[in-house]
Amino acid sequence: MELGDNQYGKAEVRLVRVDRDGPQHRLTDLTVTTTLAGDLAATHLTGDNAGVLPTDTQKNVVYAFARDGVGQIEDFALRLARHFVDTTPTIDRARVHIDEHSWDRVGGHSFAKGAGTRSTTVSASADGEWVVSGVGDLVLLNTTGSEFHGFHRDEYTTLQETSDRILATAVSARWRHAEPTDWGTSATAARAALIGAFAATHSLSLQQTLYAMGQKVLEASSSIAEVRLSLPNRHHFLVDLQPFGLDNPGEVFFAADRPYGLIEGAVRRPGAPEPGLAWW
Amino acid sequence: MELGDNQYGKAEVRLVRVDRDGPQHRLTDLTVTTTLAGDLAATHLTGDNAGVLPTDTQKNVVYAFARDGVGQIEDFALRLARHFVDTTPTIDRARVHIDEHSWDRVGGHSFAKGAGTRSTTVSASADGEWVVSGVGDLVLLNTTGSEFHGFHRDEYTTLQETSDRILATAVSARWRHAEPTDWGTSATAARAALIGAFAATHSLSLQQTLYAMGQKVLEASSSIAEVRLSLPNRHHFLVDLQPFGLDNPGEVFFAADRPYGLIEGAVRRPGAPEPGLAWW
């Protein structure tokens, strides 16, 4: 037998940082996952750990580096990923994923947790760095402006066509950068583009909305080369109220849990550079 | 053997209602649970279901009643609870619990899901109705202004005293009303009071903060007779960076999952009426 691809790291390091240097405290709330790969055959084959930087150490590095400040999560992930590649002899590639949880200020040193996360995945090797940014926990709903008809029908098709339905999804979006940018400004613009495109697109399919969302993200930030979107279709079914002598003109819905449609796709800028390790 | 207390109902009916009558659509997103009690011995003892209103029917009632509009969740729960008691011969008591999920408008017919839920629990019997309102999914954090010292020490106590710590909690609050009020205005005021008291209280213990939060809710709305709070203490531990030659002046924290402190308490208005079935 032979060893194939392998990697290891520390998952879900919970880091909260308080910046106390201004008139008001600032709060940064991160979940950090580090992943390392390289020449790790010995520990797999014989249990010789001489080339293994402990995952406990990886966690320590996250906390120690936060002492100097975190800044934009892409920059923090770049520092961490570069460190692991540069200082660990056996490690050729490092990937650092960060979810940043949002908090709204409700006082000089007080915060309320908001919805939505911003994320980044940075990969580094001897050949360079690759930065992916993203958002999660972004649930959007249009009460109208969504149709679905003209689809392929076969003997198993019972779905009615509709010219007016609720369209709802939990956006999971990631985009890779072709070059460094102002990460914070770019993330804000991308998030606004996602929401704006979802709201503004008169949708004939969730796929069409997906493409529009990706397109708008690319238009919003010239550094972005490609957007990948995963959009669950959170079905809302019109309730049949006829047994109770009532009509239901698009007002009363049952929000279903499972099953759900799942639409996934990428939108790219023509001529964009190769992804390299971006999606590793 | 003998039958003791019993009840039954339909849990977690997912209802989304769209109001289309104004220039902009309005969205109401609820999870409704109904619970009925009364003379239900026959179904338990012999399987005679003549006195059992099916839970499926309870679900139907939720959807059918939504056809006329939902309005404030307390009012919707009152309609539902009163209906079950008044129309089902065997049923003496009904309880309707509703969680209302928050959405922020991002377009004329577009919404993004926000953080936080508003809730109500209404109980009804031949003797009257009891209304409890509440909030959930409200996570608050103070970066400073929290101390904990002077506590009881015994041979198992190793905790260091602190005069500056992070204080964080996920507020679960419920309050009962002594009389009807403008439910929406009251809920907004109570939520603001909870956040305001958490932020403004220089805390010597989470218990002290709990009491201040309850007190402010009672002060904010004269209809409220009692507030019950459950506050998990989401511990944030200062990371020891000394092994890396670094100090840590209250800046880098590990956010722990388990175990957590759990502080629970009630604050009452003196002379408030008895709770009746409010907390059933």
Next chain:
Amino acid sequence: MELGDNQYGKAEVRLVRVDRDGPQHRLTDLTVTTTLAGDLAATHLTGDNAGVLPTDTQKNVVYAFARDGVGQIEDFALRLARHFVDTTPTIDRARVHIDEHSWDRVGGHSFAKGAGTRSTTVSASADGEWVVSGVGDLVLLNTTGSEFHGFHRDEYTTLQETSDRILATAVSARWRHAEPTDWGTSATAARAALIGAFAATHSLSLQQTLYAMGQKVLEASSSIAEVRLSLPNRHHFLVDLQPFGLDNPGEVFFAADRPYGLIEGAVRRPGAPEPGLAWW
């Protein structure tokens, strides 16, 4: 304003104990929650913590007491609850809840996690101790032998009567003891009684099954005074295959998530002593 009922403690202390004294290791995997109540007004009203035993100390006690061995979870909870009441001046009442996670032996020192938990909730005060035992994470399903008809119908009732359905539930059961017993033997017998009664009862309603389950638990162990059951009705809907030219003679089902029926009830031994603090 005035302080009402209040309590505090440490929730979800994760304790794993290895007994190494026999030829094979034994494994005990617990989640322990402690709750204390008493004269705690000072910390609420002024932040004076002199009467507050830190929740961190409560956690320490759980680990320290485990050094002597855990034994049956009821005994361990009794030791803990009694300790807090007897040694903390302000504390009048203590409650200790333990979930024991099941593991199956797959080697001399190797285990695989199984389904199901055993639980206990012990309360102690100056007046005595009260022991509740229970099970959780016990999901049962009958493919036949379940009917539901003859129920109350009103204008909102659309449910079809059925003489053969799937009956499925996730059992949550707790029972209080009137006197000490061999906790392990009793728990094993009660669990077997729950499963046996669910399987053996030809059910005309889930309420009938609930009563039978409670009855069999009481018959199985003379120390048990009362059983409380909470049984979600995990609906399995027969799929309509007629659009595809197929019948469906009770074979193909959709397992729904929400909403679900929720049936709750108690079965008592006549003449059983009062519950005291058992259900606190």
Next chain:
Amino acid sequence: MELGDNQYGKAEVRLVRVDRDGPQHRLTDLTVTTTLAGDLAATHLTGDNAGVLPTDTQKNVVYAFARDGVGQIEDFALRLARHFVDTTPTIDRARVHIDEHSWDRVGGHSFAKGAGTRSTTVSASADGEWVVSGVGDLVLLNTTGSEFHGFHRDEYTTLQETSDRILATAVSARWRHAEPTDWGTSATAARAALIGAFAATHSLSLQQTLYAMGQKVLEASSSIAEVRLSLPNRHHFLVDLQPFGLDNPGEVFFAADRPYGLIEGAVRRPGAPEPGLAWW
């Protein structure tokens, strides 16, 4: 902008099938996800759905095909995947993922849910089919026989070396087949190999255990070409009882939630065929 890789399908179709043809009923409990890819540009770019088989139809196919019986999940997934590719003009590739939830018989028509899932992911195109099998929800723990020392140390390393620790993980394993086999027998053998290798390996690192587990799966079933394992390291920390005057000879542990190590790797049979679409 241009459309990149895309796919869509129905996620988490909950199918329960009862086989009633024998003296005892048999129960099959599946969660099925279908994913289709092909020429789907039109729906993304213009909302023209003529090439889109609705996800609702995909769900219908799952239920309709179950009418004939499910059999081994690999066979059922093969039927489904092949159907979508063969009958939908725009679809070039289909992937069907199935999780099979385990139930233990407790009566002639009664079952209790067990731990562990068996899974499959089948991909089909005009070029053939690829079958991946796997297990999930398999949590294993060794109380001894695990060491970790001799690892790479740098300035951020504080971890103590250990020659005796608890090793615990939640196994997620998937393996691809080079040729058809008796799927049920193979799955049983692979599961036994995973558990056996975990228990029998004196571990110097979780990586070493991972490799041994993969190796044993390959040895157990000659049809298997490659095994991929993802093993979270569920850390159990020895509790320091010295403050209470107690030693702790490997007996009392704190089971931590986060962060956790995450070890991932593949083991291959030399000369195995290329994976094709197996890991799509």
